Amino acid sequence: MLFDRREPSGLLERIRVWLWPRRSWQRSVRYVVYRLRRLRSTPHAIALGCALGVFASFTPFLGFHMIIAGALSWFSRASIVASALGTFAGNPITFPFIWVGAYEFGTWALGEVPRFEIIDLYSGVLQGSVEQIWTLVMPMAMGGVTLGLVAATLTYFPVKKVVEVYQRRRYMRRMLARQRAAQTRD
DSSP: OOSOOSSOOOHHHHHHHHHSOTTOHHHHHHHHHHHHHHOOSOHHHHHHHHHHHHHHHTSSOTTOHHHHHHHHHHHHTOOHHHHHHHGGGSSTTTHHHHHHHHHHHHHHHTTOOOOOOOOOOTTOIIIIIHHHHHHHHHHHHHHHHHHHHHHHHHHHHHHHHHHHHHHHHHHHHHHHHHHHHHHHHO
């Protein structure tokens, strides 16, 4: 193939790249910001999509964050691309903090005492461990939704302001370029 690696990367290399990108987290964050700036939509749609992506990252349904964010964005007519970019708020560095915070808040909201115990999934999912998983997922879902709403609200307003300012400046640059082009033709 044209773009295949000469030597396929092994399992350890793929895990390392998943945890720490080849070109650093700073470059990855700059790429996400660049993609947000280049979206062609209203500032409200972009900010709402990004906020919905952040919200979805707080749910305990690992592996479904982009699907949840995309569905929420589609129903609310927000930017689906911005929601996918917003899900990057949940990453290997932030997930432990999100999960512990969601579990702690969820158990507090449900009036339970947090229990940090080992869940035995080895015995089989259908043989008693569903109840064990449910005791973990229910508080995490309750806390994740609440903390996700807070994080989404804190994301919406700054993203909307940044997109408004960027789009206004881009519009002004284009107008100045058109004026200069018209003056040089005359």
